[in-house]
Amino acid sequence: MNTLISWLHSSIIYGTVIMFGALGETLTEKSGHLNLGVPGLMYLGGFAGFASAFIYERSTENPNTVLLILIPLLCAFLAAMLGGLLYSFMTVTLRANQNVTGLALTSLGVGIGTFGSARLLSVTGSQSYSVASATSAVYTANLNSVTNLGAFGQIFLSYGFLTYAAIILAVLMNYFLMHTRRGLNLRAVGENPGTADAAGINVTLYKYIATSVGGGICGIGGFYYIIEYSSGKWSSQNSLEAVGWLAVALVIFSTWKPKNTIWASYLFALLFWMATNLPALTGIRIPTSVTELLKMTPYVVTILVLVIASTRKKKENQGPASLGLSYFREER
């Protein structure tokens, strides 16, 4: 029983990280831009959020709770948004290849994070990691400790507010895309920018805003990873990059629909943690080499979904038609 609860618990936390990344990337891809820089953006956001919290905590004796929440959240969002802005400048204005730019952004983000963390460690003079404990305490404050509802509380109430914010964000994004004028326009930009342009939509502006805000949302995912999943500790964050790739895959898995992203990210996380939890739960011993193999289940499932989606040929389940293509206004 305890194994099951801890499996579900870690899956929801891990799933939330993926959800933020996937939501950001969905918004980006809806504008027709495939940003493979998600791992880099999450890294940037995670590092900026952590560093700002760490610096703020050390600068004052009695940190203000509101500032403890706002400063790192804004820094995480803005840092990753700048990454997204750089990406849009390269791909929208300069029309650079989207895949190459995205991969470069991943290297850049991971590089900046690693470089910065070395600086942070040298500031504290500490060993292998630094920690923003006050911030983490605020962000992981939850109802479970207050209500004490047993298993229900442990599974559903034992998370910080960002966990629930992710679900709300997904619902809002779904409403924005499907039921508002701007959402319709954004989808048109990703499907057929020529048509959108002819309809008087500012294609460049939509692309810029979607990729930048999408990048910022990815950044919050990175920050959530540090503050909730790693309990506010910053050490070498190699696995954060892996989550970034999971998020990119999840966008495809959820067929570019934010409402699918909610359950799909938890499912991904469950599959990801299956390797660690299933043996304990069932009592079957699995060699470590197989465990690593099992961790790739989410990716295998993504490939299966791609195969199924493309054989069914239902256009609603395909990505935006002009995803990955630069837009040139036709000129003679």
Add this chain to the structure above:
Amino acid sequence: MKDEIAVRLNGITKRFGSVTANDGVTMDVRRGEVLALLGENGSGKTTLMNMLSGIYFPDEGTIEINGVPASIRSPKDAFDLGIGMIHQHFKLVDVFTAAENIVLGLPGKSSLNMRAVKEKIRAISEKYGFLIDPDRKVYNMSVSEKQTLEIVKVLYRGADILILDEPTAVLTPQETERLFAVIRNMRADGKSIIIITHKLHEVMEISDRVAILRHGQYITTLETKDADERTLAEAMVGEKLSLNIERPKPEGLVRRLEVSELSCVNAEGVPTLRGVSFTAYGGEILGIAGISGCGQKELLESIAGLEQTVTGSSVLYYPDGGEPEQLIGKTPREIRSLGVALSFVPEDRLGMGLVGSMGMTDNMMLKSYESGAPVFLHKREPQQLAESVRDSLGVVTPSVTTPVRRLSGGNVQKVLVGREIAEAPTVLMTAYAVRGLDINTSYAIYNLLNEQKKKGVAVIYVGEDIDVLLELCDRILILCGGAVSGIVDASTATKEEIGLYMTKIGGAESGTSGGDPAMKGGDKK
């Protein structure tokens, strides 16, 4: 009401580089009338209308809308003035419903009230007699439904002046009738409708007045009731120009290609070729005329094996002293390796014929890569070929390794034609071989084709300029809407005759007046 001027164009001139697309066009459109805009390919009809719909901006001249001078700098400006254009290529988002496409880009409250939108669409549909389902996705729609959607979209935005660019090109006769009924309803409602077309019988049927453009210049506007198809065709093609292109007498004609019942269907299920039949002879130049997009490309490509054909189509090739070979069903490579040397100068010379970033030598190898040693390239022969093409055709290039992209259009064309001719073909097909070339280069190409003809090659020449076709070719086949509307003897045919065939009058009864040169024997002088 009827005589009020909705649009007045004053001395409109538009140039693209050295090409003048419109030259001082002055004309007007009345309120509540259907004006047909008639002209050949490249006469500047679409360019002129694009200036009205905000896609281009005129270099000179002024536009007045409802008596007020207007500056139309973007499609949005045009919308604001009540001008809407329905292009030949629809601007629709496939995965959206009709209603979503209509509301796209419109200002308004940030949350969308689709019910109100659909209500308004239904009201418009009822008023003018459209058949449209607001919830249907565009990818499920037929071409005609998409066109209807485009028109409704324009009306939804409150357009009073509608421009339709060749609206019937993609429609069946029944769909055309329905479109015309809607156009009449809109006219009765006081809207001005401009329709760009080549089809004279439709001009006669639907329009109140006809404006005629020729080579970018405004010729005249006629009341439709005072005009007939012959006068319109004459005004459209104009006087014959003498070009003095050499036309050697065809000698030793041998049957090379026998095309019968060749039909093609495009991806949207619309027929692009309808039962085309003709024979091409070695030793003559067969010209192919027609309004652009009437099946010229599909015809050449299906002979070359690049296009899927409908069952029942047949292209027989007669080699020297052998059994005829069926080309349908063979791959392009088989068609060549069977000894059937079809040479093909595609319409888009850099797109399909040559690799822009490679030099002449490498481009020569594209046709011969499978000969020679299995792994390593043998560059000597292609290099010799490239040098001989350069020297014999006078290609101006720094070296045979300079990327062909950097050469001028005429030189690129020479490289392409030179390579095709170097294969010593028995059938040489060229499409728009002189498009965009200056006079001297054009004559160089004509001479090349004539040389091939003298060697006994069957040359098929798809051209745009009727004057050139009349002087260069021995026979001219005219395509109209994917079908052969006539085959004429170029030495006796007149320009008007071809103009009429291109717009499909008299096509049915006099079928192949130019007939078969082999049958006619000594008919030619």
